[in-house]
Amino acid sequence: MKKPTKAIIPAAGFGTRFLPQTKAMPKEMLPIIDKPIIQYVVEELVEAGIKDIIIVGSSNKRAIEDHFDIPNEDLLNNLRAGGEKKKPYIDMLYELSNLANFVYVRQKGPYGNATPLMSASHLLGDDECFIYKWADDFFTPEANSTKQLIETATKYKGGVFACTRVKSDDEYVKYGIAGGAKIDSSTIEMSHIAEKPGKQDAPSDLASVSNYLLPAEIFKYIDAAHKNHSEGEFSFQPMVQQMIDDGFSYYAREIEGAKFYDTGDKLEYLKTMIDFGLKHKSLSKELKDYLAQIEY
Numbered sequence: 001m002k003k004p005t006k007a008i009i010p011a012a013g014f015g016t017r018f019l020p021q022t023k024a025m026p027k028e029m030l031p032i033i034d035k036p037i038i039q040y041v042v043e044e045l046v047e048a049g050i051k052d053i054i055i056v057g058s059s060n061k062r063a064i065e066d067h068f069d070i071p072n073e074d075l076l077n078n079l080r081a082g083g084e085k086k087k088p089y090i091d092m093l094y095e096l097s098n099l100a101n102f103v104y105v106r107q108k109g110p111y112g113n114a115t116p117l118m119s120a121s122h123l124l125g126d127d128e129c130f131i132y133k134w135a136d137d138f139f140t141p142e143a144n145s146t147k148q149l150i151e152t153a154t155k156y157k158g159g160v161f162a163c164t165r166v167k168s169d170d171e172y173v174k175y176g177i178a179g180g181a182k183i184d185s186s187t188i189e190m191s192h193i194a195e196k197p198g199k200q201d202a203p204s205d206l207a208s209v210s211n212y213l214l215p216a217e218i219f220k221y222i223d224a225a226h227k228n229h230s231e232g233e234f235s236f237q238p239m240v241q242q243m244i245d246d247g248f249s250y251y252a253r254e255i256e257g258a259k260f261y262d263t264g265d266k267l268e269y270l271k272t273m274i275d276f277g278l279k280h281k282s283l284s285k286e287l288k289d290y291l292a293q294i295e296y
Helices: 037-047 062-067 073-081 083-097 115-123 145-156 169-173 218-228 237-245 266-279 284-293
Strands: 006-010 052-057 101-106 130-133 137-139 159-165 176-184 187-195 206-214 250-254 260-262
Touching: 006 037, 006 115, 037 052, 037 062, 037 130, 037 137, 037 145, 052 062, 052 115, 062 101, 073 083, 101 115, 115 218, 130 145, 137 206, 145 159, 145 187, 145 206, 145 250, 176 250, 187 237, 206 250, 206 260, 218 237, 237 250, 260 266, 266 284
Parallel strands: 006 052, 006 130, 052 101, 159 250
Antiparallel strands: 130 206, 137 260, 159 206, 176 187, 176 206, 187 250
């Protein structure tokens, strides 16, 4: 199985839970300290060997394109005027624009997480597996969940879902739960994925989150499903189930050594900011002191 070199990031949503902040700013550009959320996602992909990143967006996501573009002359002139102490910023901005080959595609089609895949399908080869990764949630960067997906796909030859262990009962109705046979301490071979089943009907405690390694064959199933789609959410998970029923192998991999962050939720976004602040080299001590003296 070839290692993936391409990734698709869906980024066409409106981020309504963060209005009015997201009226003019894409939710993917909300900052965590000094980087937007989507940059953490991109950096993980690049570290895992991804070369081409396809961002499927909409007309209100120009800020994402600008962020990964070369810096404009007005900004460069301002930094140059700052002398040697500002030079590291110039180097950093050029490194950012050269992280990967970025391709931007407008999303077209029905509401649902299969539509970004359909919108980008023409940019992938017939025998190319790829990474499909959300832009507003991720695992602890140093754990690199994408690398772990690739390791599992290389070992077992199939598609892979990134998973985390359920920590509270409400997560059983928030995420899809993977079912199947355990094949090692962190992996099950999937027989099905139960969408938000509730604790009583959950087939395991492995919740599917964040990212996926998908085989190119999924596009045939998406095309077939789209021809018959008339209403409701157009999701790719039922297509994965059809593939499993047809004999394709899929695995659920618990991401090890990692904490999962869902920054699409206001409270979880705040928790993420605090965690990253407490890990920050120059901010952690003062932030700890500040938190310690707050009266609740």
